[in-house]
Amino acid sequence: MAVNLYDVAYGVEKAIRESDEFKQLKQMYDIVNNDEGAKRLFESFRNIQLTLQQKQMMGEEITQEEVEQAQKQVALVQQHESIAKLMEAEQRMSVIVGELNQIMLKPLEEIYGSMEQK
Amino acid sequence: MAVNLYDVAYGVEKAIRESDEFKQLKQMYDIVNNDEGAKRLFESFRNIQLTLQQKQMMGEEITQEEVEQAQKQVALVQQHESIAKLMEAEQRMSVIVGELNQIMLKPLEEIYGSMEQK
Ligand SMILES: [Ca+2]
Ligand SMILES: [Ca+2]
Numbered sequence: 001m002a003v004n005l006y007d008v009a010y011g012v013e014k015a016i017r018e019s020d021e022f023k024q025l026k027q028m029y030d031i032v033n034n035d036e037g038a039k040r041l042f043e044s045f046r047n048i049q050l051t052l053q054q055k056q057m058m059g060e061e062i063t064q065e066e067v068e069q070a071q072k073q074v075a076l077v078q079q080h081e082s083i084a085k086l087m088e089a090e091q092r093m094s095v096i097v098g099e100l101n102q103i104m105l106k107p108l109e110e111i112y113g114s115m116e117q118k
Numbered sequence: 119m120a121v122n123l124y125d126v127a128y129g130v131e132k133a134i135r136e137s138d139e140f141k142q143l144k145q146m147y148d149i150v151n152n153d154e155g156a157k158r159l160f161e162s163f164r165n166i167q168l169t170l171q172q173k174q175m176m177g178e179e180i181t182q183e184e185v186e187q188a189q190k191q192v193a194l195v196q197q198h199e200s201i202a203k204l205m206e207a208e209q210r211m212s213v214i215v216g217e218l219n220q221i222m223l224k225p226l227e228e229i230y231g232s233m234e235q236k
Binding site: 006026107111 | 122123130131134135140143144147218226
């Protein structure tokens with residue numbers, strides 16, 4: 001691997017770290033983490049989401065009770081200002097990471113894309 | 119999104135495109151794609167791998183026949199010099215992309231990691 005490739009990757013790391021979006025994400029994480037109630041609610045929400053995603057991926061059945069529990073948690077986190085803001089910040093960061101990946105992986109996509117079409 | 123963040127991402131794209139690893143990958147893809155037999159074998163191998171992966175992820179049963187078919191294909195592509203070299207080039211590129219991602223996503227990992235530990 002060329003040294004240059006590592007260098008530019010560290011450039012992206014630095015740029016992410018210095019971006020407003022990252023700073024806002026970090027700030028909202030700190031706020032939620034320092035609020036015991038918010039932290040517990042957010043972790044519970046995350047765990048339920050993760051469990052449902054895994055079940056879905058594995059083709060396992062999701063019970064009516066689980067659906068209701070998940071809906072209740074979604075309603076709770078949406079009403080919680082810090083958590084709602086944290087999730088918006090995560091969403092923005094996730095869009096950026098997706099855009100960065102699309103840019104950086106374009107050379108590879110061109111190779112794989114051309115194979116599909118032929 | 120800060121302009122700087124896009125700029126550095128394009129820097130990575132350029133560096134990937136100019137890397138020896140990418141050039142080798144592209145060269146091997148072209149060689150395989152321009153050899154009708156190699157291309158067909160490689161596509162068939164890929165399709166079988168993809169089907170098995172999807173079945174595994176969905177928790178579906180993989181038949182003995184499918185396992186044998188996959189093993190036969192693996193043996194065939196391993197014996198095929200151009201395809202074997204292409205797969206090695208893909209493997210090297212995939213390691214690099216993984217390393218780049220690890221570097222670039224370190225800021226995010228730090229946030230999520232700290233949440234887990236608290
Ligand atoms: Ca809002
Ligand atoms: Ca070899």
